[in-house]
Amino acid sequence: MSETQLSEQRNAGLGLTIVIAATVSISVSNILTPMVYALGVNTETLLVLRLACFLVLCSVWIRLLGISLRIGRRNMLHCIGSGVAYAIGSGSLIAGFFFMPVSLVILIFYTFPLLIRLSEALLDRRPPSLMEIAFLLTAFLGLAICLGIGFERLNAPGMIFSALAALAVTVSFVWNGRKLASVPSTVSTFYMAATGFVLILAFAPLAGGWRLPPAEGFAIVIVAATALTFAGAFLGMYTGVRMIGASRTGLIMNLEPVLTIALAIAVLDEQMAPNQFVGAALVIAAIYGAQRLPAQGSSS
Structure with missing residues (x-):
């Protein structure tokens, strides 16, 4: 194996x-x-606190490393475009929760790994x-089983917002990885x-303003832990898009609902049904199998 191949393998x-x-x-x-919401904080305030935390930490990191923020007008427009798409995706996902159960919204939202792969196939003119x-469909099936979906509660507004969230995140990932x-x-x-x-x-005043948490330890x-974990995830996701491509990053993100359920069991003392174990196993198996497939070119 050549030094270049070893370097690519380590990078992957x-x-x-x-x-x-x-x-x-x-x-x-x-x-x-949910603990933050229990403190009286609303969605708009939480989103702003998360992004503010990320911006502060990122600014400190950039300054410590001496990284230049000058990227040129074209790259700046691409950053803004990808950022707008991600913001639309996040907002649509939250809006979907008002109309449908979280499990249904999450299931529709997690079509985005498949949408990413299909988008890249179309752009590359190379079918998956x-x-x-x-593997993508197996991961999706595993999520459906793990989340215990009841389709009788589907409705048009919830489906529209959930689908918009999936499409917007797809656009953001592909845009970021390629441009x-x-x-x-x-x-x-x-x-x-x-x-x-x-x-x-700009949107918060229209949605009801701010609701800050109490100034208690x-x-x-x-709130700080929620903001910090989000900040790490946000940077990690888009770093991953650069290093292993949008498709594989999106596929691995299928682990999020599975890990959330596992943490809910460990931290919140929730119960996990046998079918959820089966669904989780399918997701993990699909992700492992997909990682074993040979790379088919860059996604950038």
Whole structure:
């Protein structure tokens, strides 16, 4: 094996580790979020606190490493575009929760790994292999089993918002992976988060304003932990897009609902039914199998 191949293999391994860490991080944030809501914080305030935390930490990191924020007008527009798409995706996902059960919204949302792969196939004019599609569909089936879906509660508004969330995140991942490969991921995610921050600040007054947590020790710790875990996940996801591609990053993100359920059992003392174990096993098997497939070219 040549030195170049060894370097690519190490890079892929590191990228895989980063995405898995990001998935764990967002799952922890999911578990902490209900605690934040219990403190009286609303969705708009939580989103702003998360992005503000990320922007502060990212700014410090960029300054310590001496990374330049100058990326040129074209790259800046790509960052803003990808950031707008991600903000739309996040907002649509939250909106979907008002109309349908969380499990249904999450299931529709997690069509985005398949949408990413199909988008890349269309852009590359190279159809995905049957094995790729099989693994993606297996992961989707596993999620459906794991979440215990009841389709009788489907409704049009919930489906529209959930589908819009999946489409917007797909656009953001593919856009970032293809148009921002020359920009350090720390810098691109900084501008993306800044874009989302501005959009939410503009939208919040229309949605009911701000609801801050009480200035107490426990409340501050919970809110800070939620913001920090989100910040790590946000950077990790888009770093992964650069290192292993949008398709594989999206596929690994299927672990998020599974890990959230596992953490809910461990932290919140919730129960897991036998069918959920089967669904989780299918998701993990599909992700492992997909990682064993040979790479089919760059996604950038």
